Amino acid sequence: MVSFPKKIKSLYIDGKWQSAASGKTDPVYNPATMEKITEVSFGGKQETVKAIQSASKAFLQWSSMTGRERSQILYRAYQLMMEDADRLAEILTTEQGKPLKEAKGEIQSAASFLLWYAEEASRLYGEWIPSSKQEKRLLVIPQPVGVVAAITPWNFPSSMITRKVGPALAAGCTVVLKPAPETPLSAIEIVKMFEKAGLPEGVFNLVTGDAKEIGETLLGDKSVRLITFTGSTEVGKYLMRESSRHVKKLSLELGGHAPILVFEDADLELAAELSLASKFRNAGQTCICANRLFVQESVQEAFSEKLLEKVKALKVGYGKEEDTDIGPLINQQALEKVESHLKDAVSRGAEVLYGGGVIDCGLQGYFYQPTVLANVNPDMRVMYEETFGPIIPVQTFKTEEEAIERANDTDYGLASYMFTENLNRAYRVMEKLEYGIVGVNDVLPATAEAPFGGIKQSGIGKEGGHHGIHEFVEMKYVSMGIKV
Known part of the structure; x- marks a missing residue:
């Protein structure tokens, strides 16, 4: 059982753990029990300025190191995470609420990004361009962008950090990290x-506290050259506006509204099982989880029967109990949003096939039943807003063209999924879906070796794969005249 001191110094600046200058602290609660876990330092502008200065000072040394030297530190951090994976997973479950089996999977995923970018650090290649003139030689050199501000969410408090910090450090950038106030403990452990x-002092800095004050300071300081953020589209738009003052680079992974298309030629057992895994993972608090389920009319009855059977078997409860499938929502605000979406759908004619309310697990947390809705229509909020909770609306469609049109009828474009055993259909539909990520008979597409990111209002830039490290470099073009 992991234990915590009453107060934790959670500001890591220039290689030193510190308390806030004001002495203020912020409580961290277990969302399953509502018990206070500990208190962390509540920093603000003063601490953020110091963190940026520290990162700026360390940049020259860190960026001058070879890729192989940076790689060795990243690889050692990966090893340490894997060696301590069980404890890190328990901390994650304690502050975030997801089932321990999911938390263990997240820690392994988080570590995998450190491993991948430890390898990519030595493979950040430039380019030699054949010149059209004999007296010129043309080169393109990748160079680290500079100080990076990483702003991470609470739903995946470990993997969202390493997915940003791993490539940033591998490229030679230095980092100021602001984690979500709900889940600072996982961030502390990664630091x-x-x-x-053996990371040099100042290369990686951590600031917890006043989100508004920290964010405004990061945006207002011209020394911060790139903002990498995962969160809502609304906040992403704010970051874009404010970053324009200094023309900062941006890498944004924003909201989603993922559809699942189940065609009549699908393996219905697989489709039901994976639809369940997508929608109810992390209690539906996942940016790429299913938000809309479209089933071809001819198989609607057979599919719904399989889906409902599996949903009814899910156990909602404390994440530290081995047989728990769904943990609590993160806070009261999240619960209220889920309840408002359900109320709106029912008022507009939706039928609750299963679930539909708060569930008493004998704890004080924010537990909600896995819920399946039928008779839904496009005017319901669940069909055009990201619910971020365990509600899945099911609609039918007749033709392939109709399914594609309805799946694309959204401002979001992060992830989409389809189930079919027809290879021709898989290619046709995949090419027409307006999403940065498409899963074909697969709902768990995120992996360290592949690019992750959305289009339209779901963001800009990619995380993961060799593409991810390029977000953190500038390509310098050199034109060299020589005597021939």
Whole structure:
């Protein structure tokens, strides 16, 4: 059982753990039990300025190191995470609420990004361009962008950090990290891994506290050259506006409204099982989880029967209990949003096939039943807003063309999924879906070796794969005249 001191110094600046200058702290609660876990430092502008200065000072040394030297530190941090995976998973479940089996999977995923970018650090290649003139030689050199501000969410508090920090450090950038106030403990532990791995002072800084004040300071300081953010589209638009003052680079992974298309030629057992895995993972608090389920009319009855059977077997409860499938929502605000979406759908004619309310698990947390809705229509909020909770609306369609049109009828474009055993259909539909990620008979597409990111109002830029490291470099073109 992991235990915590009453107060934790959670500001890591210039290689030193510190308290806020004001002495203020912020409580961290277990969303399953509502018990206070600990208190962390509540920093603000003063601490953020110091963190940016620290990162700026460390940039020259860190960016001058070879890729192989940076790689060794990233690889050691990966090893330390894997060696301590069980404890890190328990901390994650304690502050975030997801089932322990999901938390263990997230820690392994988080570590995999460190491993991947430890390898990519030595493979950040430039380019030699054949010149059209004999007296010129043309080169393109990748160079780190500079100080990076990483702003991460609470729903995946470990993997969202390493997916940003891994490539940034591998490219030679230095980092100021602002984690979500709900889940600072996972961030603290990751910073400690890098500290043990021998990362030089000032290269990786952590600031917890006043989100508005920290964010405004990061945006207002011209030394911060790139903002990498995962969160809502609304906040992403704000970051874009404010970053324009200094023309900062941006890498944004924003909201989603993922559809699942189940065609009549699908393996219905697989489709039901994976639709369940997509929608109810992390209690539906996942940016790429299913938000809309479209089933071809001819198989609607057979598919719904399989889906409902599986949904009814899910256990809602404390994440630390081994047989728990769904943990709590993160806070009261999240619960109220889910309830408002359900109320709106029912008022507009939706039928609740299963679930539909708060569930008493004998704890004080924000537990909600997995819920399946039928008779839904496009005017319901669940069909055009991201619910971020365990509600899945099911609609039918007649033709392939209709399915594509309805799947694309959204401002979002992060992830989409389809189930079919027809290879021709898989290619036709995949090419027409307006999403940055398409899963064909697969609902777990995120992996360290592949690019992750959306289009339309779901963001700009990619995380993961060799594409991810390029977000953190500038390509310098050199035209060299020589005597021939």
